[in-house]
Amino acid sequence: MLSSPPLYMPPAKYEEFSSKWNEIYGNNLPPLALYCLLAPEDSAALQFLVKFMDRMAEYPDWKVTSAPNDELGGRAVYDIVHAKPYTWVDGWNSFNPGHEHPDQNSFTFAPNGQVFVSEALYGPKYSYLNNVLVFSPSPTSQCNAPWEGQLGECGKWLRWTDEGVGESAGEVVAASSHRDSMFVSGESAPAYSSAMRLKSVYRALVLLNSQTLLVVDHVEKWEDSPVKTLSAFFHNLDIDFKYVPYRFMDRYSGALMDVWDAHYKMFWVDSQGFSPDSRIQEAEQAAEFKKRWTQFINVTFPMQTTISRMAYVMHGPYVKISGCRFIDDSKNGVRLSVIINNTEKIISIATNHRDIGARSNYLGFGGYAKIEDRHQIIRFGLGAQLIPKQTTVDSQLFDFGFTVNVIAGVILCAAIGFLTLQRKFYVCFSKLMRYALLSVLILWIFELLFVSNSCDQLLCGVKWKGVATNPEVSKQMRLYDQHHFPLPTVVITTLPGSGSEILKHLFYNNSGFVYLRVPTEHLDIPETEFEFDSLVDACEWSRADAQRGKYKIIQGWLHSLVHDTHLHLQNIPLHEPVRVKVSSRSSSSRDRRKRARRRELAADVRGKVRGSIERDVEYVRELRRHIGMYPNSRVVLNLRSGSWTLKLPFIQEVVGPSLRAIYVVRDPRAWIFLMLYNSKPSLYSLKNIPQHLALMFKEDINRDRCPAFAQEYRPLWRLLSRSETNPVLLLAHLWLAHTSAVLRISATLPEEAYLQVRFEDVVNFPQDTAERIHSFLGVPVTPSALNQLMFTTSTNLYNLMYEGDISPDNINIWRQNMPRKEIRLIEDTCGFLMKRLGYSRYNS
Structure with a gap:
């Protein structure tokens, strides 16, 4: 490797990816790292290793390819195979996932650095060699009948060519931490044969402290499921320390591992209080040209009803567990009490994890789990809240x-x-x-x-209200x-061209939200006495306007979208593509070549219009399917016209206290560059911006229809009145007027109802920004949504309309291509507001 570094270096571009590189990474990086540890004086090897890992760090989406409970081959590879972003990728043949294991929902636990529960490592592909569940009886068992584990098992290699194996996709549902507590959960039902009729195989891991782990299995089957029992497995490869049977408080069965008089213990119980005895077994497996020994605990539970729940408590020697019991076992969740060092902790887990309404009703917020004790409440994904001490x-x-x-x-x-x-x-x-x-x-x-x-x-002694x-x-x-945090109704507003569409990747294909773009061909704003400008207007609507019943059609439309989304979508008539007629008459020439050219042009226009309408029809149908599957999903309205931003108080009055408004702001230099230079013809001329601005200030049109005019637009009006034609100056004043008005109006909204987000932060810091947005919404960000956003901002595979490919470099292209004189003009016009928003002046 050191003699030919380029051959072994990870590729700099995605186009160079191949299964060979995956093999090199998997087989050669560990010995290289070991060599660097054994020979630290070899600076060339260390530099090569650092460069290798730096190259990997440039592509965060590749880092999770081996994580259990994910799509086959890892999320990145799975998406490449199924979404087909590269024409040169030949499905699974380009990756060969035969090395994968049937290990969806597997985990390891090593308190104090001592491995208590480990994986069986690389070897034959059997589910029982991993810490996952197997079921019996199964009509499709391939080995160990009547038991069956996850798809593709029973061989030296994963049988990825079998039916359904390549489509198996587990999901990391939630992952969050707070100090020494952590919550991770995953759904693995798709990793099992459909013949077993398993509706949900949901495993939740709750790290209560560095010494104590609670594992909860929730298994739900359909009424016609043939399975009647399940088995859980827990492995340990350390031959020096063996599992032995153990009884917890003479009530629950368990196992103990003695490590030099330090006792590592585990016990288990189901929701009915049943704690079956275990079988502690040993096995040898052929792996990597040798034999590997493993010991494992096998615990079998009966599945007497359609829902089965089991809890396993594992802890190290430095904590005292004096109690564990189920205190609630309802349809939507489970609640347990665990007493650790004489402190009772109440752990609540929402098992109906696909329904945000069910999660909210059970936990009091839209997350997945929480821990309560006498000192604090930890809502995973949102943080901890101290319980105030009662003063004396x-x-x-x-x-x-x-x-x-x-x-x-x-x-x-x-x-x-x-x-x-x-x-x-x-x-x-x-x-x-x-x-x-x-x-x-x-x-x-x-x-x-x-x-x-x-x-x-x-x-x-007298309790004064408000004091x-x-x-x-x-x-x-x-x-x-406040025991209940209301679920949000999300409204995204922006100045067109500011990139708010990128937030789609946080909410799209998410069971907790339904993402609606407005306007589209079929999802449009109703016609009223007030005509919404597709760019921006200076008309303000207040709460008082809503209370007085003004714009009733808009109020009804908003109410229908937010509170009756399913019915609203069902009532949208899906029109067939219209026929576009293009005149074939010509006054200058009638020769065949020109007629043929006109026919081609007409056909091209008809094809584009028909394709656009068909895509919009399919978009509405997709929304209907999504809301049908997840009826409690919360509405996310991306109101793409800048007109809506000045009407947020009106929207807040109509929607109610659940409104959570997100305003996306962008660097004015990047926004003006996009408008003037990023496309030909420019957006400035294509959208006819001067005409939009002229119509905005026509008093005869707005006098009766606009209740209040934003005063921040007065300087722009004065520019237009003296026939200013410099597009840079006009756009700079437009950005300044709109953003200043938004900041003033947002100050009148409740603090919890408004969030300002910079587009540059979404692209440069997607994880931090996503967590900030979801904390504002009161709903934890899911790993899948976060991965989707990070993939969007780092791969150059996604683009925004008129923007092109999204990446940290591309959004700052104005620095290289915009005239310095225009940059200074923008900064002189908008400088004070840019500074307030965190945008610094440009220094070449």
Whole structure:
């Protein structure tokens, strides 16, 4: 390898990818890394290794190709085979996935670095050699009848040519962490034979701390499923430390591994409280020209109903587990109590993971799992929320005040008693009463002074509405009282050309969302007295407009889209492609060549129109299928006209508190370059921008139809009134006016209802931006959506309309191709707002 580095270096471009490279990476990188560890003085080898890994780091989508619970061959390879982005890839023949294992939903666990549960590593392709579930009886068992595991097993190589094996696609459903806690879950039902009629094989891993792992298996079968039992397997390859049987609190069966007097333990139980005995077995397998020994625990559970749930608790020697039980076993989820070091933790997992509505109802938010204890609530994917400690200041004040009042009352009672006995005692009553009243007055003044230093309310002990003593404590109390986080209705707005379409890849083909582009041929804005401009307008709509019933047609349309999405899509008439007539008459010539050219042009126009309409019809049908499969999915409206941004308060009033508005902003220099130079003819002329701007300021049109005009557009109006023709200056003022108006209007929206996102951040930092967006929505980002966005922004395989291929380099092409004079003009016009948005001036 060191003698011919180019031969072994990973390819710089995707076009150079081949199965040979995959083999080189898999077989040669580990010995190279080992050599560098054994011979650190060999600088050439180290430099080669660093360059090798740097090359790999440029393509993050290739990093997960060997992850269990993913598509066959890894998500990147699977997508290449099925989406066919490269014409030179010959399906699976270009990759040969025979080395893959039937290991969907497999996992390993090594507390303190000591392997407790491991994989059986590379070897024969049998499901029982991996930490996955197998079922019995199966009508399609290929080996170990009547048991059957995952597709493609029972051979030295994975039988990827068998029917259905190449289409098997497990899914990593969720993956998130918080400090030393972690949650990972996966769905592997597609990795099993359809003859077993398994609806869901869902495994959730919850790392409660660095020592304790909770594994929950949820298996759901159809009514006509033939399977009646399932078996789980847990392996360990360490021959020096053996599994032995173990009983947890004389209730649950388990296994123990003694590592130099440090006990690593596991036990299991199903939702009915049944904990079957296990079989601890040993086996040898032929692997890599040698024999490999493994030991494994085999636990078999009956499947008495259509839904079976099992929990396995594994922990190291430095924690004490004193209890574990199911406290809820409902249709949509499961809840367990685990007592660790005398602290009870409540773990809630939504098993109906494809239904965002079911997840929200069960967990109180749109995620997949949460952990609760007396200190905090961890909502995986959103973060942790501390449970505020109840302060004792008020009770202390109450005790002190009560004591003072009792003393004062006793003194007054004593004075009254002396009043009744004054005839029997020779005491001056007036002097006694003066002393008594003076004592009471001093005590009350002392109480008032003491309490005033410890209380900032008018009357302590009285709960004043709207008064908070500590903002942070008050915020935590509000969050703690908010047990349910509403599911979002997402509205994406932008200035056309700013790249908001890239957010499609976060929501498209996602069971939690249905992504709608507006307008399209069939999904259009209804005609009203107000005509929406496809570019932008300066008309503001307020909450008061919605409350007064203005624009009722638009209100009804929005309400239908958001709250009756399925019915709205079903009611869209799907028109057949229209016939486009192109005149064949010509006043200048009638020769055959020109007539033939005209016929070709007419046919080309008809073909393009027909193709566009057919694609839009298929788009609506796809939306119908999606909403039919996931009826509770949340609407994501991408309102592609810049007109909508100034109407967000109106939309918020119509949609309600569930509205989550995302505004995509872009560097004005990149946006103006796109408008003027990125295509021929330019977008500026193709979209006839000057005409749009002229119509915007026609008072006779807007006087009666626009309730409020954004004042930020006045400078642009003055430019147009003196017949300014410089397109750079006009576009710079348009960007400035629109963005300034948006910032002003967004300040009137609730903080939780509006998020501003920079297009450049989506492309340059897709993971951080995706997590920020989903945290704002209150729904964790899924690994599949994140992978989809990262693949979009890093592979040059996807493009935006008028933009071209998307990549960090391409979005900054203006730096090389835009005249410096125009860059300075844009910066002089928009500089203060650019700085506010985080865009720095250009230095050549």
